[in-house]
Amino acid sequence: MKGETIIFYMLAAMTLVSALLAVSSRQLFRSAVYLLFSLIGIAGIYFWLHYEFVAAVQIVVYAGGIAVLIIFSIFLTQKSGEELPKQNSTRLMFSALAALAGFGLTILQVFNYTFIGTKDAAVDATVMAIGTRMLGMGKEGFALPFEVVSMLLLAAMIGCIVIAMRSKPETT
Amino acid sequence: MMEPGLYHILFVSAALFFIGIFGFFTRRNLITMLMSIELVLNSVCLNFIAFNKYLWPNKLDGVFFTVFIIAIAAAEAAVAIAIIINLYRSHNSIDVSTAEEMKF
Numbered sequence: 001m002k003g004e005t006i007i008f009y010m011l012a013a014m015t016l017v018s019a020l021l022a023v024s025s026r027q028l029f030r031s032a033v034y035l036l037f038s039l040i041g042i043a044g045i046y047f048w049l050h051y052e053f054v055a056a057v058q059i060v061v062y063a064g065g066i067a068v069l070i071i072f073s074i075f076l077t078q079k080s081g082e083e084l085p086k087q088n089s090t091r092l093m094f095s096a097l098a099a100l101a102g103f104g105l106t107i108l109q110v111f112n113y114t115f116i117g118t119k120d121a122a123v124d125a126t127v128m129a130i131g132t133r134m135l136g137m138g139k140e141g142f143a144l145p146f147e148v149v150s151m152l153l154l155a156a157m158i159g160c161i162v163i164a165m166r167s168k169p170e171t172t
Numbered sequence: 173m174m175e176p177g178l179y180h181i182l183f184v185s186a187a188l189f190f191i192g193i194f195g196f197f198t199r200r201n202l203i204t205m206l207m208s209i210e211l212v213l214n215s216v217c218l219n220f221i222a223f224n225k226y227l228w229p230n231k232l233d234g235v236f237f238t239v240f241i242i243a244i245a246a247a248e249a250a251v252a253i254a255i256i257i258n259l260y261r262s263h264n265s266i267d268v269s270t271a272e273e274m275k276f
Contacts, residue, residue, distance in 0.1 A: 023195030
């Protein structure tokens, strides 16, 4: 067995186990840290697939941004050391059943289907190739979605400030 | 153990998706529900990357979809956390069962 194979299985196990712990831990802060490990595991799978740019974006945005944002909001809204209330066991059982049924159905469909890919030569996903396509305005360029996403980010930023702003008490 | 390929990555991503769905069903706390949504979005990104790598390596479309999904997920998480903080100010709790004024 090659080292590459072992690394893939280790990354997959790390991602799935920490994702399971993240959705089942009753301590909110631990759950956030498990989520962070799961996101890092996914970034590792991107590295394993040789998509270094996407892996770097995943680490910067998810592990560096969203995980920190979630941890901050836990500090702002949760009393420290307090556990989440225990779940209703009937709901837990039926949710697990629904999730398992959906998983089984999806896996059955995927493994019964034969994917047919292209035989053309592979393109290297270098940062230069990605950047040229991202700002290209030709047939295969992504300049318009890029601008739309930048407008979306601006709108989200303004929306966050307006929503989270504390309204001043009336002093009349 | 077999050589990992497209099907292995699809298995990981399907498992991650349904772990997220399970968390979304069972959790009653808004922050943990947001974390489950992040897991679901990540599994979708993993699918795009796997299809790009194994089926259409001559294109880069999966990479672009993943980058745009990550950007939109960041915007969504920021707005959701602003709403959570505002809800905590007015209700002193972020449990979904305490915010039921708009319930029909």
